[in-house]
Amino acid sequence: MRRIENIIIHCSDSLWGCAREIRQWHLKRGWSDIGYHFVILNGKPTFSHSKNQLIVPALDGAIECGRYLDDDIYIAGREQGAHALGYNRDSIGLCLIGVDDFTEKEMASLHRLTSDLMMLYQIPVNKVKGHCETKSGREQGKTCPNIDMDSVRWTLKRLEGNRCSTKS
Numbered sequence: 001m002r003r004i005e006n007i008i009i010h011c012s013d014s015l016w017g018c019a020r021e022i023r024q025w026h027l028k029r030g031w032s033d034i035g036y037h038f039v040i041l042n043g044k045p046t047f048s049h050s051k052n053q054l055i056v057p058a059l060d061g062a063i064e065c066g067r068y069l070d071d072d073i074y075i076a077g078r079e080q081g082a083h084a085l086g087y088n089r090d091s092i093g094l095c096l097i098g099v100d101d102f103t104e105k106e107m108a109s110l111h112r113l114t115s116d117l118m119m120l121y122q123i124p125v126n127k128v129k130g131h132c133e134t135k136s137g138r139e140q141g142k143t144c145p146n147i148d149m150d151s152v153r154w155t156l157k158r159l160e161g162n163r164c165s166t167k168s
Contacts, residue, residue: 001074001075001076002074002075002076002089002090003073003074003075003090004073004074004075004090004091004092004121004123005090005091005123005127006087006090006091006092006123006127006128006129007091007092007094007114007117007118007123007127007128007129008083008084008087008091008092008093008094008129008130008131008134009094009095009096009110009114009128009129009130009131009145009147009149009152010036010083010084010093010094010095010096010130010131010144010145011095011096011097011098011099011100011102011144011145011146011147012039012095012096012097012098012099013099013144014097014098014099015044015098015099016042016044016045016046016054016097017039017041017044017045017046017097018039018041018045018046018059018064018097019034019036019039019064019065019066021045021046022034022035022036022039022066022095023066026082031082032078032082033066033067033068033078033082034066034067035066035067035081035082035083035093036066036067036081036083036093036094036095037065037066037067037069037081037092037093037094038063038064038065038066038092038093038094038095038113039063039064039066039094039095039097040061040062040063040064040094040095040096040097040106040109040110040113041059041060041061041062041063041064041097041106042059042060042096042097042098042102042103042106043055043056043057043058043059043060043061043103043105044056044097045059060103060105060106061103061105061106061108061109062109063109063113066093066095067079067081067082067093069092073121073122075089075090075091081093083095083131084131084134084136084137085134085136086134086135086136087134087136092117092121094110094113094114096110096145096147098146099146100143100146100147102147107147110152111152111155111156111159112159114128114152114156115156115159115160115163118156118160119160119163125153125156125157125160126153128149128152128153128156129149130144130145130147130149130152131144131145132144132145132149133149
């Protein structure tokens with residue numbers, strides 16, 4: 001059992017998907033479950049051969065639960081993700097659906113969810129990393145999540161400041 005200390009952000013490297021679909025991809029690879037704790041949708045939950053792409057605008061930015069997390073500050077047993085080698089035992093994995101072009105609603109949900117998790121688990125903003133910023137991600141040449149992580153952390157600092165200034 002280890003304390004949750006990091007949040008690692010990923011992208012699915014697919015134009016479509018959802019937690020159910022990613023779970024199937026990961027099970028086919030021999031994993032015990034989906035590797036991520038949360039998945040943020042882009043409004044394209046599945047591939048449709050007849051229409052080339054099924055788009056459900058109401059799902060854009062929706063957050064789905066992936067791997068189980070309980071309400072304490074520790075990762076134990078089945079809570080341990082499979083998303084970033086060397087970080088799985090003490091991190092929460094978030095996955096944006098997409099390759100390198102994410103919707104405004106996805107990004108807004110990413111910021112809100114990450115900010116909430118930071119507060120809930122007392123994680124400082126410098127412990128929010130893109131997969132490409134982890135040691136294993138760099139060694140594997142990962143570019144995931146293909147977003148400007150400095151900009152994400154800047155936004156999180158702003159949200160954290162706003163949250164502090166509104167407390168009475």
